[in-house]
Structure formats: C-alpha cells, structure tokens
Amino acid sequence: MKTPDTDQPSDPEGRRSIGARRNPDSAEAILEAAEAVLLESGYAGFSIEAVARRARAGKPTIYRWWPSKAALLLDVYRRQKRDVGQPDTGSLEEDLFQLARSLFTLWRDTPAGTIFRSIIAEAQSDAKAAEALAEYGAERRRHSGRMTERAIARGEARPDANPKVVADLLSSYAWTHLLTGRLDEDDDTLRAAIRTIVRGVLA
Amino acid sequence: MKTPDTDQPSDPEGRRSIGARRNPDSAEAILEAAEAVLLESGYAGFSIEAVARRARAGKPTIYRWWPSKAALLLDVYRRQKRDVGQPDTGSLEEDLFQLARSLFTLWRDTPAGTIFRSIIAEAQSDAKAAEALAEYGAERRRHSGRMTERAIARGEARPDANPKVVADLLSSYAWTHLLTGRLDEDDDTLRAAIRTIVRGVLA
Amino acid sequence: MKTPDTDQPSDPEGRRSIGARRNPDSAEAILEAAEAVLLESGYAGFSIEAVARRARAGKPTIYRWWPSKAALLLDVYRRQKRDVGQPDTGSLEEDLFQLARSLFTLWRDTPAGTIFRSIIAEAQSDAKAAEALAEYGAERRRHSGRMTERAIARGEARPDANPKVVADLLSSYAWTHLLTGRLDEDDDTLRAAIRTIVRGVLA
Amino acid sequence: MKTPDTDQPSDPEGRRSIGARRNPDSAEAILEAAEAVLLESGYAGFSIEAVARRARAGKPTIYRWWPSKAALLLDVYRRQKRDVGQPDTGSLEEDLFQLARSLFTLWRDTPAGTIFRSIIAEAQSDAKAAEALAEYGAERRRHSGRMTERAIARGEARPDANPKVVADLLSSYAWTHLLTGRLDEDDDTLRAAIRTIVRGVLA
C-alpha cells in the first residue's frame, strides 16, 4: 500500500478520469469519505457536499453512481459490515443470545451502528431507502429465522413455532435499542429478553 | 363543528400580539399547521419555514416557544394523540393484543403514525429529540409494564417475570413495524407474536 | 453629581410612569443610552431595540416620543453638542481656521462626530432626517457666514464676497472629511485649504 | 433593440451554470437588478434579497462575487458611470466649472447620484465600504488635481498652489451638495464657489 491515509482527504493530488468507465479509486474514496463523515459528524453532518469535499470528488460523480443519499448509505453499510455470522451452539437461547450480543457489540463499537441508524432515519422520508430497508430487514429475518428452524428440527422448539415471528421479535428488539441509544444493556437484561422469546416457542 | 377551516391558513386577517404573554391562538395555529404540513408533505417537507407560512406566523414566534424542530414535533404528537388507553381483560395475552392492535390502528389511520415516525427519525440526528424520545419511551414501557404486573399479581404470570422486558419486547415490535411500514399485519400474525412473548412469562 | 453611572443601564430598579405625562427620567435615560450605543457600536449597531434594552425602556416609549431613528439621532446630537463657539480674532483666515480646527477636534475626540455622521447617513434614506439636516446645515452656514460678513465690514474681504459661498465651502470641506474619516489632517494641510478659500475673497 | 425587458426579471426561463466559472449573464443580471432596485426603492429598500429576487438569482451567487452590499453598490456605480471626462479649456476656472457642472448634472439626471449617495451612507456603517470609498475619493482627487497641475505649468496658477487642496475643496463641495439634496444650484452660485477656490491659487 502506498498511501496509508485511510481517513484523510486521500490522494494529495487528485484522481483523474481513467477513460470512459467508472474509476474504482473514486468509488472507494467516496465510500471511505462517507464512512468517515458519518463517524465523525453523525447523520446530522452527513451531506453529499461533505462527502464530496472529504473525498476530493465532484458532486456529480457521487450523483452519477448513487442516485440518493440512501443508496450511498446502504453501500457504506454493506461495505463496512463484517457479518456477525450465525452461531450454532445446539441451544436456541444460546444461539439467539450470541447473535444479539455480537450485534449490540458491533453496533456500539464500530461505525456500523451509526450507519444503520442513519439508514433507518433516511428511510422515514425517502421511499427508496424505505424499500431497500424493508428488503434488507426481511433478508435478515429469514437469516436469523434459520436458528429457530434448526431448533424445531432437533425437537427443541415446538413444531408449530413460527421462525419468522421469533426473528421479528429479536430484530425489533435490537433495532429499537439501536435507535434509542440503549446498546449497553447488560447480559442479564439481554438474556432475560431472549429467554422470554425462547420460552414462548420451546416444546 | 364550529370552524370549518381545519387545514387552511386559518384566520383571514391575522393575529396580533395580546400583550407581553403568549398568544394561545398562535400556538394553536402553529401546531395545527405543523400537523397539516407533516400530513401533506411528510417528514421530508416539514420545515419551520413551511409551518410558519402555513400558520401565517413569523418564524421567531415558533422559535420563541419551540427551541427545535423536535420540540415542535413532540408537541404535535402529544396534541394529536388520543391515548390508546390500557385494556384490562383479565388475560395478559388479550391485554397486550388489544394494546398492540389499537396502537397499530392509531398509527395507520391517523396522523399519529407519521408524526411519531418523524420524531424517531429526528432523534437520529438531534440530541434533544433523542433525549425526549428516550424519556417518552421509558414512560410508555412503564405504562404497559403494569399489565404484566397485574398478571403476576393474579398468578397468571410467573412471579419472576420481568414486566420491563415484556413491555420492551412489545413496544420494540410495534415501533419497528411502524418504522418499516408493516402496520398492516393481520390479527393472526400479530397474535402469534404476542402469544410468543406471553408464553415466555406464564406461570 | 448624584449618580455616577453615566453609561450603565442606569436605574437598577426601573422607572415607573409618573402619571399621564412624559417622564423626563425616561427621556433622559433613552437619550443617554442612545449616545452610549452609538459610541460603543457605531451607527451600524444603533437600533431602537438596542437603545431600549440599554435604557431599560419599552420600545413604545421610544416610538411615542421619537417617531423615527432620525428624530432620536437629532435629539442626541442636540443634547450632546457643546457649541464650538465663533472665534473673532480680527483675521478671517484665523477665524475660519480656528473654527475648522475646533470642529475637527470635537468630531474626532467626542461622540459628536459619530453622531453627526449617523445623521447624515440616515438622511440618505429618511426624508425627515434629510429635511432636518438641510435646515441644520443652512443654519450652520448662516452662522459661520457671519465671519465673512465681519471681514467685509472691516475691509479685509472684498465687498462683493459671498459669505454663503465661503461658509458652504468650509462646511463642505469639514463634512466630507468627517464622512471619509479624514479628521486627522495636520495643521498645515488644513490651513492650506482655509487659506485657499480666504485668498479668494480678500480685498 | 432585441430584448425590450430592460428592467423586468429578465430571462423568462432562468440561467444555468456554465461550468466551474463565473456566468457573466448572472453578473450582468444582478448588477442590472441592483440598479433597478436602487432606482425604484432607494437605498432604504436596497437589500440583497430584493436584488436576488429581481435578478432571479440565488443569494449565494451574489455573496460569492460581492462580499458585501458595499461591494455590489460600488460595482453598480462603476458600471453605471459614464465618466464625466476631464475638460481642458486653458482656464482653470472654466475647467473646474465644467467638471462640477457635469458632475451635478450626472448626479441629478441619472441613477448615479442615488447610487453614490448610497455608497457614502453605507460607508458610515460598513468598514469595507469606508475603505473602498476612501480609495475611490483619493483617486478622484488625484484625477481632478491634474487640472490645477496644468494651470501651474502654464503659469496660470501660482507655483506653490496645492492641487490636492483644490481638488479636495471641489469634491467636498460636490459631495456635500449631493448628500444634502442641493444639486440644483444655479450656474451663478456654482461659478461663485468655483471662482472663490480658483482665485485662491491664481498667480
């Protein structure tokens, strides 16, 4: 790596076009700048102008590739997110607890939390963001629903348990805590919430 | 109905000062205009300027009494909200279900939903809104926590059930559905979610 | 002197009405405050609000007695001005020089200069100020014209010399130097200007 | 004349950016609008907002190129002013008289007078305007000083006559008459004033 300036205005002497196609350096610089701005100034300071300034990019370059603030935010989120993975401990409660705990930790200790909050906020006034968020949420619920499916399969959960409902309750709990600044719940409280859900579906 | 001008710029020939004290007509006109703007243009179009124009009020009059957009939003919400009340059917599941159902209905069929979404969005970039929202949320959870307390008292719920956790799960579920445009869940799905929570705390 | 608080918000615990007539204390406090504001913040900071704040007076009290900013300014000027008097040395050049010199000194070293500048500025957009200024200027020219009249009478100046023209040239020179911040002309330059005028009317 | 819309909001369907450089059309429209506003509403009604409205320009576009009201006023003055030229009749009195007369006429019969009055007024509360005005005044005095220099050179004026003083007296006389609404002096009065100055420097 030549330039180690990860969150500075990057290239000292700007990028040029590389011909009639998208310049990946620009895209990278813009996403990096977007993340940095979001981290430093929060959603309130997150403007296309600020990102362009930071990335030493022209505003039209941003608008060309990301039609809305929401699209940029989503890309930043996707790029940033190191997937929390899916635990498989053989116990539904333990699986859900570890998932929730690692999500809370990720959101609290990395930019991911700020970014995701911003996306949800944006979705309240931007239809495209709302749609993307809905799709993303559904996907996450499908994903975490598998844990309940496995619990049913191994006889831990009752056969008529609804994996979607469990996933919905869990992700609602996590999202709401993110949005209201309550990511520092201690293990006992978190576990009590998870246990309440799990008990509701045990065989 | 006495005054048919519910969503027009109200008074044909404006309000005056009524001395060195707040003019309730102005306050009323501003709140009404704020609600109308929010309803017609959504959170995206909700600006102090737009409210002032609509209310035929000066911007300083708004800033004098509401230090931030968030404060105005909260007042609009409070003014608009007809409290959903607290059912007491003798069954925890039924209590929670009716509460959730009436909340979903309120949010879907009145401006309250749009307004509350806006407050949550605003809280993602405005510290004062965040604080106000946190306080409001805590109060709501205390309120709905009483239903579980009653269930414990009558032996329906286990003695070590945590009313706060139940309330948190329920309100998280409701808020998240509001924010992601899923207020039209059918009764079965809604009841399945409620039942999962309730089963987790039954004796 | 009873109260030494010449430029503070005056009375610690406010003035009241003294019945159905003008309260001279208020008038005094307002003029004093106006002068203080003008001195401290210049014409740019001279607003009715600022004067009212400073004088602990209500705005209507000011508007009741001074219909415009210009009227207040003129009163402040009249109240402040210690008349420069009219020298009579037996020499026209010396008379004019001493008059100009004392005027320059007064304007440079006391609030009078700032105040008078403000009046002239105000007169450029306020007809009433313009009228008052015109009248005042004419009176001043009549006044200083007497020096030339005396010089004609004693045979120093030619009989057909026009006192009004001399006075006009002199006051124009002074006013313009006030308005362009050139009140620090040294004695030689000032005397050269006066001498040029005087030579033009000597016998 | 192709476009008859000399003082209307100009272009029916607006101007666009012409790239990363100043758009001369906008500059022109703004100066034209500024002049029109000044002419119609006077200095009192001259606001950046009014100019922007009239020119169908955004406020930032004005602030981008003119840092203050004063700067805009000066540009309007420069643009408007058809230089009064410098007469050279071989007689100092005649030179000065014609200069003064044409200046009075220009100020009385064109917008230039209103504009220049506004600049002087603005300079009484805006330091930058004051500086610009000082520089402009010095330049004008240098310029009109040349007439006296020529008179000295041809032996008409005494060798020790001070051209700066003559120019100062003349321009002071003119400026003051502008500011006090006395531009309609008849030829006799004007000539008497000029003659008084000139006699003071004749050989």
Next chain:
DNA sequence: ACCTAAGCGAGACGGTACGTCTCGTCTTGCG
C-alpha cells in the same frame, strides 16, 4: 375619595432581511 386618562416596562406578534448551508443540476477542460 373616586375615576379616568395617559405614560410606563415588558415582551409577544407578523414580518423582512441577514449571511450561511446544502440541495441536485449544469458545464467546462483535461485525460
């Protein structure tokens, strides 16, 4: 001794303008 009339401080009111910020679009000139 009452009553009315006016002045007083206070400060809210509908407005206008301020100077700054960001929006999303446009156009240039270089590569």
Next chain:
DNA sequence: CGCAAGACGAGACGTACCGTCTCGCTTAGGT
C-alpha cells in the same frame, strides 16, 4: 465518456430588528 471543479437557482436555517399591539401597573388631575 468519466473525472474534479465549482457555479448556478432554489430555498431552509436560526437570529436580529422592525414597528405595532396589549397587558398590568402607576400616578395626576378632574370630579
């Protein structure tokens, strides 16, 4: 054709004053 750059019209931001209004109080002068 993409790129950085940055100007453009538009319009919201939150603040300062404008000049007007009404309040509750005070006092004086006429009854």
